Amino acid sequence: MIRIRLGLVVEILKESPELQIVLININNAKYKAISFPKMIGKLVNNEEVLVNTTAFTLNLGTGGYHFIMGKLSNPNCDTVTKGHIMKLRYTPEQIKVLSVEEEDSPYHNEIKNFQSLNKAPVLIGFLHSMLIPTIAGIKALNPNLKISYIMTDGGALPMAFSHTVAFLNKLKWLNGTVTTGNSYGGQLEAINIYSGLAAAYEVLKADIIIVIMGPGVVGTGTSLGTTALEVGQIINAVHSLEGNPILIPRINFNESRKRHIGVSHHVLTVLNKIALAKTTVVIPKIDNKDKANYVNDQLKCHEIFDKHSIIYEDGKLGLKYLEKHNINVKTMGQDLSQARTFFETCCAAGTYTAKLK
Template sequence: MISYAKGIVKSILSARKGVTEIEVEIGRENFKAINYDFLTGQVAVGDSVLLNTTAQDLKLGSGGYHFVVSVNCGEGFVAKNAPGHIMKLRYTPLQFAVLSAEEEDSPYHSIFNNFSGLGRKPVIIGELHSMVAPAVFGVKRNRPKLKVSYIMTDGGALPLSFSKTVKYLKENNLIDGTVTYGQAFGGDIESVNIYTALISAFEILHSDVAVVAMGPGITGTGTEYGFSGIEQGPIIDAVNNLGGLPIFIPRISFADKRKRHCGISHHSITVLNKVAMSSANIVVPKFSGNKFDCIQKQIDENTLNQKHKIIYVDELEKLTQDLLSFDFKLSTMGRGIDKDAEFFITAAAAGYYASSI
């Protein structure tokens, strides 16, 4: 099912590199929409736009936006010749080519043939995009001079430019570069897969720490294996295969009303128990009272400590202050740090641990 609608651009709400956020009128109602400038061209007030409205029609979480498919039926769009032949959005009407770091025309091509290993460099692995900022905060508050990169998978949003989190982190010099791989696009470095993305982060961007997580959004079905965050298993294995140190952020919450996500989410348990073939360092903050007892019970019942290494972090007050020291509104599933503190503290703890290695 694809839902389309025609609209008229009423105003430009904001603009950042590669993205224009607009207000459009459909019928007699106004809606927010996203235009990816390099895919569909520049947009201006008064333009007629064709919109993909599918996600909003289904009441799905896409940030509350429709997405521009065409501006004035493509009139005035100027094609730009650019290097590269690795296709993104393959076999769709919007497919386009990028220069990946690995391909022969890339100045970095030889790096991949000469690569020997990551040398136990830390790689923080998270399920949700909302883990990225607190993990980075945990690194930078502990050791500000470390170089941090963000590797965005294609498990959520595909355009990196959609992320306001990445915009904030880059503008405030908290991440030094970005890599996108698979069908995700828009990073400072484009790569074909997780292996070459990791090599790019450490050998091209010269990172001390990399954070790997999907872009905004996640697919879930309420089943054991039916969620896009299952990608964390192969990512753990890739880090180990390349000689890195995988640091896993467990998805921990006591605010989520769904029982399967209470304490350590069933997503994390499935990834660690049944999907990852190798070991990771799981960072667990020492929360007080019943909350820590609940987490410890889940660790014991699922024998996570037999396959993986559990890293306990007890600097909870410091981690909380670290999170609050940035002028950034933390949010996951519509909840801020005031309602879901354990979620954000866990991500920050992973960053803190990674920076201490």
């Protein structure tokens, strides 16, 4: 069940055309809340709003925010946009977009005539926090490569929710974004991962494509009950479109959960059971021999060497690039000093891929 409460906007904390962060009053207590202006219109102070408090109340990973569902005062919102494709279909929040596939789209012919990715490198990751360090690994080797990001619907659905993408756009590290499935708000909208890949390649003319879900992977502690398994399906999609799938594995040794120590069990499940096509898996050159051996033993135990191509690459170049630009990165609440192997892995995958161009 949805937990819905009435609130009053008391302060606009931060805003852009895509997202507003506001302070609301609910029963004489103040909370931060997020609103998406393109869905419900722009908020102003002293407006009554309908608020979804479900995830916050359950203490889930939404960053401590409630989400505003609509305005009770002046609720009319009619942003004039082209398009006939609905995302979040048949829900009260369904939103109209102009997808690249539609006949009204200026890119309809590019998608209609698309044939192949022609071995274009496609980096595929498990967590949204992989995006910045992976791009740092690319930029450290070749800052001129054009990088496009495809956000799937495995995590957050609105791209506006991603502070990471906003930050990367500010740095001008991305040459375009695509939202696929029921995710929305990218520079380009696509119905599925296949047309999303075609859009990144044909429309955005990316040298390197990165595909990672938005913030907020869903997990249950089981090997199959996670949205991270989409990675295997994306590998298959890239292969079927004649691209070059390259995996960014999730590797961390500062983990309280045994299933995520070293190579995460999600990675091993994807490579052993979900990915039907062969992919390149980039492993960082880990200085600590015990940790390096632990990772190799995991890969051997799950027969990953037999099914996929394992590449060892130095990730330190990307780490230095992050430090040079004073960029602080975090994953699951851990910074570079706490999860060095995680970020080194992402940088290594980026650097390896940059070498292909």
